[in-house]
Amino acid sequence: MTELMHVSGGPTKPEIIAVALSKLDLADNCRFFDIGCGTGAVSIEASKMVRNISICAIDAREEAINVTKKNFEAFKITNAKVFSGESSEILEKQDVGSIDCAFIGGTKNISRVLEVLAEKKAKSIVVNAVRIETVVNVINKMKELDLFDEVLHLIVSRGAPITGETMFKPENPVYVIVGRSGKN
Numbered sequence: 001m002t003e004l005m006h007v008s009g010g011p012t013k014p015e016i017i018a019v020a021l022s023k024l025d026l027a028d029n030c031r032f033f034d035i036g037c038g039t040g041a042v043s044i045e046a047s048k049m050v051r052n053i054s055i056c057a058i059d060a061r062e063e064a065i066n067v068t069k070k071n072f073e074a075f076k077i078t079n080a081k082v083f084s085g086e087s088s089e090i091l092e093k094q095d096v097g098s099i100d101c102a103f104i105g106g107t108k109n110i111s112r113v114l115e116v117l118a119e120k121k122a123k124s125i126v127v128n129a130v131r132i133e134t135v136v137n138v139i140n141k142m143k144e145l146d147l148f149d150e151v152l153h154l155i156v157s158r159g160a161p162i163t164g165e166t167m168f169k170p171e172n173p174v175y176v177i178v179g180r181s182g183k184n
């Protein structure tokens with residue numbers, strides 16, 4: 001089986017990716033944006049769910065960009081563009097085309113990123129956050145932009161062996177905030 005290369009801050013846990021992607025309206029031929037792509041793990045999972053997905057992955061860290069490129073090569077992701085830099089600037093200044101679904105895994109400058117996504121009429125947006133201040137900012141900004149749909153608080157506990165039996169160890173909680181254009 002192909003092994004995913006890791007980077008600090010990633011990959012997002014598969015169970016969290018599954019819920020996050022279930023909230024995006026992924027469809028065959030959709031244009032998917034992975035903002036703060038880290039390892040590219042979310043794009044790789046999204047590409048397994050629909051046919052002919054077009055991926056745009058962005059990260060401000062060169063280390064993350066290099067790892068994403070290597071993971072895309074290993075997992076045979078061909079229909080992808082990878083951009084290095086601040087995502088709000090890339091989305092504004094580069095010719096990125098239309099945006100169907102945007103997953104935001106890195107929340108620096110999140111208010112500006114959401115503004116640009118709203119300007120570009122992104123159809124569905126999912127933000128993963130771990131800090132309560134970020135959650136509040138994202139909900140308020142999504143409401144201001146008429147995007148807010150719902151927010152989830154996810155805690156996954158994983159079974160681990162203990163003296164021949166099993167106990168559950170909780171992983172860090174994650175907030176999943178969902179926005180959709182044309183909410184009201």
Ligand SMILES: C[S@@+](CC[C@H](N)C(=O)[O-])C[C@H]1O[C@@H](n2cnc3c(N)ncnc32)[C@H](O)[C@@H]1O
Pocket residue numbers: 008009010011012035036037038039040041042058059060061064085086087088105106107108109110113
């Ligand atoms: C928690 S990691 C993402 C993990 C990723 N979902 C994965 O599965 O590997 C967050 C990433 O977002 C990037 N990031 C944060 N804010 C950003 C922004 N405004 N523009 C571009 N990259 C950003 C960071 O450099 C970091 O690599």
